[in-house]
Amino acid sequence: MTRRDLLGTAGITATARGLAANPADKDVINSFGVYYSRVGPRSWVLVELRTKNGLTGIGDGSANETVPTRCTGVVKEMFEAVRGRSPFEIERLRAASLDKVAAAAPREKRHTVAACSALEQCMWDLQGKWLGVPCHSLFGGKLRDRIRNYANINRATRGENRTPEGFAANARRGVEAGFDAFKLAPFDHMSRIETDPAKHEDGVRRGIGFVEAVRAAIGPNRDLLIDGHSRFDARQAIEVGRRLEPFNLYWMEEMCRAPEDLARFNRATDVQTAGGEMLWSVKEFSAYIRADTVDTVMPDVKYCGGMYELKKIAVIAEGAGLLTSPHGPASPVGNMAAAHVCATMPNFDILELAFGEVHWRADTVRPSEDLQDGYLTVPDRPGIGYEMNSEYWDKYAG
Ligand SMILES: [Mg+2]
Known part of the structure; x- marks a missing residue:
């Protein structure tokens, strides 16, 4: 039995859902969305990441904007750090986020941290869904x-x-x-x-x-x-x-x-x-x-x-x-x-x-x-x- 066969047996639940056994080199993030809901003078903002196999993960990136223009700008840029990547690569996103925030002007910091934090929550939501377990x-x-x-x-x-x-x-x-x-x-x-x-x-x-x-x-x-x-x-x-x-x-x-x-x-x-x-x-x-x-x-x-x-x-x-x-x-x-x-x-x-x-x-x-x-x-x-x-x-x- 090869290593791949063993992984295939161990990953039977995931395979039954039409997913690959090894999340690190199979299902990958391929698109994003930004959504908002007006709440008084500000909006709640949700970011969504989607995978090739049809999973969706959501995260909250609300940062006091009425419409999420600036948050979306950062999400678009940061999406390049996760495009084609597994949702399990949290530390890789984190490293890119630390660089992005370090380079942000003070007035841009809040929207930058919110967008990076929202993407990170999406990754955990995706991981939990992939494994069939709650984030906790x-x-x-x-x-x-x-x-x-x-x-x-x-x-x-x-x-x-x-x-x-x-x-x-x-x-x-x-x-x-x-x-x-x-x-x-x-x-x-x-x-x-x-x-x-x-x-x-x-x-x-x-x-x-x-x-x-x-x-x-x-x-x-x-x-x-x-x-x-x-x-x-x-x-x-x-x-x-x-x-x-x-x-x-x-x-x-x-x-x-x-x-x-x-x-x-x-x-x-x-x-x-x-x-x-x-x-x-x-x-x-x-x-x-x-x-x-x-x-x-x-x-x-x-x-x-x-x-x-x-x-x-x-x-x-x-x-x-x-x-x-x-x-x-x-x-x-x-x-x-x-x-x-x-x-x-x-x-x-x-x-x-x-x-x-x-x-x-x-x-x-x-x-x-x-x-x-x-x-x-x-x-x-x-x-x-x-x-x-x-x-x-x-x-x-x-
Ligand atoms: Mg306070």
Whole structure:
């Protein structure tokens, strides 16, 4: 019996599906698509990779564009790194992605990392489908079946609704939906590092009013997280953090931008600190972790490089004694891609979900998103476990 015969016997399931026994030198990627769905002022963006044998893999590349022009431009260029390749060649795509991001101008970085991360998720979805296993099986296996999400009510609370009553109303909707953890960014109306003492005081008071209203709406026993969106320097963050103590916060996220400010704030507060949502790759997270910036790292599967990079970042965080709570505002595909990896992390804490953006969210994928009491059940279907529901997605390219 030749080696090829042995592979043929071992690969009988795959062969029965009309696929080759050896994925590395048979089924190959041969086309791509980009799809989008308008969600308020931005769009969710899905990238799709297709193989010669008819498999399709999807990934979330949403990066705050209204139409995915710039994301598509990067996908087109990066497609050349995977065209004719096996979906199992993740490290090869990663190497090309690292080069692409290193060469990107600062203003192009976000769309570049999103496109590269989306392609990477597509490859894992394809691998899972080829092997007939869920993605979590490819990352070490599940430690948990359900992933706890917090409801980020910040995007749902827009314009005139950014009042104590508006935030409280969205928090109550989240309570009714069963969530037991909530997040808001209460200082978005402030300038970054406001130097005028009166304006600073005014802005902080207003923000604390939002926090107070949400704490009252969710009661004392649910978790409350705030995101400072880098509005403060270390001195201001320490002062604002002290004023927020009565609200028993679960965490304070990105109160400052500069790593040295974050580190100073981190040392000064007993509350859990979190951040890193815009960082790309294990290399940027490694520097962030070494600088002692936060207790909990927040890699985004759409921005950090994808599912394998998310796992690697969680691993270095584990080594440093830190927790991992992926940043999340995403389509159901992005949240589920992250959830598969979260299910395998010993140091997972909580996943972010943008609550209340659009009422048809769950139906954008098939089967529809299964979110119960704020928990996402990680499916055992092959790959990420979703297909696009074409009623909600417009084709943009490919
Ligand atoms: Mg954030």
